[in-house]
Amino acid sequence: MKTQVHEDIPCASDSHDEHIHSLRSERTLVDGALLFQALGSPERLQLMERLLDQEHCVSQLAQELGEKVTTISQRLQQLHRARLLTKERRGKHIYYAIADHHVRDLLTNTFDHVEEERLK
Amino acid sequence: MKTQVHEDIPCASDSHDEHIHSLRSERTLVDGALLFQALGSPERLQLMERLLDQEHCVSQLAQELGEKVTTISQRLQQLHRARLLTKERRGKHIYYAIADHHVRDLLTNTFDHVEEERLK
């Protein structure tokens, strides 16, 4: 017979020890959430994926993906607002591209991660 | 007088050259989006932040953040579904913790990134 003692551990380790990680500002949480939220749809993620390869203009992406130009434009703008993409006009076209290598790493690491995770 | 020649560049570099980055599967995009979407709210990000320090149980987080237990539980479950958190029962309490170092890095890198980005 096992009378295992679980005796109501106070879940909070009452010890008031210091935090290792400093808490981030409200602003950081909001901006971070904006960034993640922009990436939080398969459709926008697909755009990011295409742009990993090279810059594209709006109409080109719309054509390749079989979507309306206005739809693609809105998606790209949301990604741009989150500072994930750069935007440059050349002639009649506007070219979007991955903002920097941080963003690039974020994407490739995450893609690799979820593909590995699947095999468990 | 500048008669700059912009001559209607076909935005698509018509060259059918090979893609450097291989395109990810539909599944990868969906799973990736699920992950990002789970992180895409300041409230859930705040939970992740607390857990960076150490594991916590539901009631503890609810108390610290001044929220209803059921609310915190739902948020934690969403993060857990996205495989961002582990979940372990010990006695009456259920402890949530950051899933692994990939997730930890993803968070700290992103937080650092948005804080830097702000200074531009």
Place this chain on the structure above:
DNA sequence: TTGACAATCCATGGATCCATGGAGTATAAT
């Protein structure tokens, strides 16, 4: 200036998300 093309802006309706209340499940002590 006019016309053609690329992209954005704006409003809208349908879908999705999200916090919450209340009921239900799990665990442990008496």
Place this chain on the structure above:
DNA sequence: ATTATACTCCATGGATCCATGGATTGTCAA
């Protein structure tokens, strides 16, 4: 068994998101 505590499950209504159509802006060529 009963009680208490911790958490989850489920339904709901209000908020938010999102694709789309139509009007507008910007660029270039004739």
